[in-house]
Amino acid sequence: MEKAYKLLAEQEGISNKKAKELIDRGVVYVGDKKVRIARGEMKEGTRFRIEYPEAVEILYEDDRLVAVNKPAFVESSEIEARIEGARLLHRLDRETSGVLLLARDEAFAHKAIEAFRRREVRKEYVAWVEGVVAEPLTIDLPIHTVKKGKALSRIDTRRGKSALTRVWPDLIQGKKSKVRIEIETGRTHQIRLHLAHAGHPVVGDAQYGSPTNAKRILLHAKAITLLGQRYEAPEPKDIMRYK
Numbered sequence: 426m427e428k429a430y431k432l433l434a435e436q437e438g439i440s441n442k443k444a445k446e447l448i449d450r451g452v453v454y455v456g457d458k459k460v461r462i463a464r465g466e467m468k469e470g471t472r473f474r475i476e477y478p479e480a481v482e483i484l485y486e487d488d489r490l491v492a493v494n495k496p497a498f499v500e501s502s503e504i505e506a507r508i509e510g511a512r513l514l515h516r517l518d519r520e521t522s523g524v525l526l527l528a529r530d531e532a533f534a535h536k537a538i539e540a541f542r543r544r545e546v547r548k549e550y551v552a553w554v555e556g557v558v559a560e561p562l563t564i565d566l567p568i569h570t571v572k573k574g575k576a577l578s579r580i581d582t583r584r585g586k587s588a589l590t591r592v593w594p595d596l597i598q599g600k601k602s603k604v605r606i607e608i609e610t611g612r613t614h615q616i617r618l619h620l621a622h623a624g625h626p627v628v629g630d631a632q633y634g635s636p637t638n639a640k641r642i643l644l645h646a647k648a649i650t651l652l653g654q655r656y657e658a659p660e661p662k663d664i665m666r667y668k
Contacts (some may be wrong), residue, residue: 523646547650
């Protein structure tokens, strides 16, 4: 037995540090199972597979704004670092794909941030969730987030900030459902926590109770409407159809 990152480093001919970073980013698999713990013990001779993130697709750009289709397993801050002269207007979780907006102009950035603050931005998502969702859901529960290391959010009526999530059923496949989601707030892990609290965690979201071993958390930011303009990212294959 040997630590996973050391076995990966040997297989790929890379440094231990690089191997650990790849596992921590969530792009290393054995068969269909993601390797989650870099220091976990694994059998010698284990064969790994690395699934590198897709290239970043620019959906729209002008001298004020850039809209990109963020791939899963890429941090929002990585996108910001790749696009010179642009800064993030909001963030998506690392495993969440979809529309991410960055501002190039300070005056526009100020207007956009104000629109987010006043909840005038329409944010549309699509996800696969556990269980059968047959009727629309409205989840209006306050969220408190602790950011010590890995962020963790919970429903907290005393310390939490207001959060509203609306859910509509789209497709049922066995014991999984594809749903459309709109949020009026943007709390950390809001969709993931609210859906889990409703008994329908997002498929692949082990942190909030999904029992399904998926390649990623099956959540996609489909569209954002900001200051009168809508930006949309096509659904990736793993969202269009569940297996």
